[in-house]
Structure formats: C-alpha cells, structure tokens
Amino acid sequence: MKTEYLGLELSSPVIVSSSPYTSTLSHIESCVRAGAGAVVLKSIFEEQIYRQAASLDKMEGYGDAGEYLERYLGDAYKAELLQLVADAAKTGVPVIGSINCVGSGDAWIDYATSMQAAGASALELNIFLLPTDRRASAAEIEQHYADIVRKVCAAVTIPVSVKLPMRLTNVLSTCDTLLARGAKGVVLFNRFFEPDIDIEKLTFQPADPFSQPTELRHVLRSTALCSHALPQLDISVSTGVHDGAAAVKALLCGASAVQLCTAIHKHGYEVIGQIGSFIDEWAARHGFDTLSSFRGRMDYGSSEGEFYQRVQYMKYFPHDAE
DSSP states (O other): OOEEETTEEESOSEEEOSSGGGSSHHHHHHHHHHTOSEEEOOOEEHHHHHHHHHHHHTSTTTOSOHHHHHHHHHHHHHHHHHHHHHHHTTSSSOEEEEEEOSTTSTHHHHHHHHHHHHTOSEEEEEOOOOOOOTTOOHHHHHHHHHHHHHHHHHHOSSOEEEEEESOOSOHHHHHHHHHHTTOOEEEEEEOOOOEEEETTTTEEEEOOOSOOGGGGHHHHHHHHHHHHHOTTSEEEEOSSOOSHHHHHHHHHTTOSEEEESHHHHHHOTHHHHHHHHHHHHHHHHTTOSSGGGTTTTTSTTTSOGGGGSTHHHHHHSOTTOO
C-alpha cells in the first residue's frame, strides 16, 4: 500500500531505520527485495571520528597529530558514506541520509549538502544534545535543535526530518518550531542506548539495545497529538513497531510511515514484507482502498479524547477503591 512521506511516494509505509541493516549496499538490497518503501542509511557519527583520532594520537610514533588524524579520518569516513548513498540510490527506493553530529557546528551543513549531491532523496537529522548544564533551560536546549534544522534546511533543497528524543517538555511546541525552521517531518522517537550498572563489579555496562513491543505505547499518544495539531508535518514512528498490528496502530494515530530495526534483528528481512502485507490485508478487511483513507482516523481530534487523557487513571483506580 503506497504512502507519501516527506513529499516522497513510497511503495510501502514500512521503512528500514538507520541501523546495521542499512550500513552496506548488500544489506540495503536485502531490505529492498523484502519490500521496504525506503531506507534510512546508518548514521554518520562525527564523534566516532574524534574518538578514533584521539586513540591513534596516543599511540607511540604519531606524536601531536590529532588535527591531521581528525581531518584524514573524517574525509575517509565521509567518502565511504557518500559512495554508499550513491550506490543505494540506484536500488529503486528513496534513500534517506542520516546525520548525527556533535554540537551545532558546520559539520551538519557539510554532510547534508554532500549527501544531497550524492543522491539522497531526503535527510534525517539525529539530534541529541545531552543536558549536562543545570543552568541551561529547556527552551535554550530546544533552540539548539531549531538552529541546526534552520541551517540545514537553508542549505539543501531535499526534504528534512528530525529524529526527536522522547523526553521533551512539550513535543507539540518543539515540532511547531521545527516546522517553522523548514522541517518536513519528525521521527518519533530516538531510542537511546541507556547505561546499566553491574552492582557486583561496580562497572557500567550497556543495557539491552533492542526495543520491546510494549514501547509502542510511549509513542502513540505523541503521534496522535502531533498529527492532529500539525498536519503539515509527516510523522514516522520508530519505536516499538514489531509487527503488522503495531504498524496499523501507528498509522491510525496519524503516522505516514513506520521504521523497523529490532523486528529485523529478531525475525529477519522477511518481516518487512510481512508487515506490509498485514497492512494491506487489514485495510482490505475494513474496506479501505488507500492508506490515506484510514491514516489519522484515531488521532487526537478524530477519536474519543479521554483515551489520551489522565481520566483513564480516574476511571480504573477510583479514590474509594478497596
């Protein structure tokens, strides 16, 4: 079933998110064969370049070569990524470049314009500014997001989406600001690799990097709110979509597309086509000929509002419950 996302016509609303499954041409070709409507390339992480340069700079014989190493590694990393963009663009599906840079410097612009020139159909900005300064207000942090989006959108002509963190004070306000700066869509949400602690060894260790189906409930309300209040923005749901039912729920709340990663890890590339087929079969069973005929049917304005409110708690846990 076709959909339109970021002004691009996709053969399916199922997109493969930025992940190891979009890091090489062979993986991308597997996604396309399985029925993906688009692919978001593995993010370019600027801090990886810095860490690798710092590591090499400490090795005996390199001396004080940090700046040279950063430039050399950065150029090599960028060239490899741009070749992947160019190769992936020949697979027949829209290729969305993903960028994750440090801070709000010019690297965002450099990578964005280079990806467009290499053949990317759109861009996804993966912005995460860890709030470590207790004096920085939420408004100041969100302004950094807006500044990055404004600069990138001014530098490219292809559509730009923003992958947002889950813990925002007011997701509607943030999305409205990004829309005003030129963004065409948002991805809900960025799932961070949270640290865990081994209490016996007293060491940090990574938590489970894969999402769980239950995490979808953290996204549906925000999707329903944003799709109703800001219909100009296309929404892609990126967390908790493990099967066809989850994809349909996201679309009913107003998403234009869904993104997969963990589902592919658990079930293989075949799950891409399985979810697409489920959407088609579900739509036919309910008498919908197009995705647009049911997308947003259960957003905040079209459904019973109390189901998106705290009133549910009052209903199921009254104050006089025994």
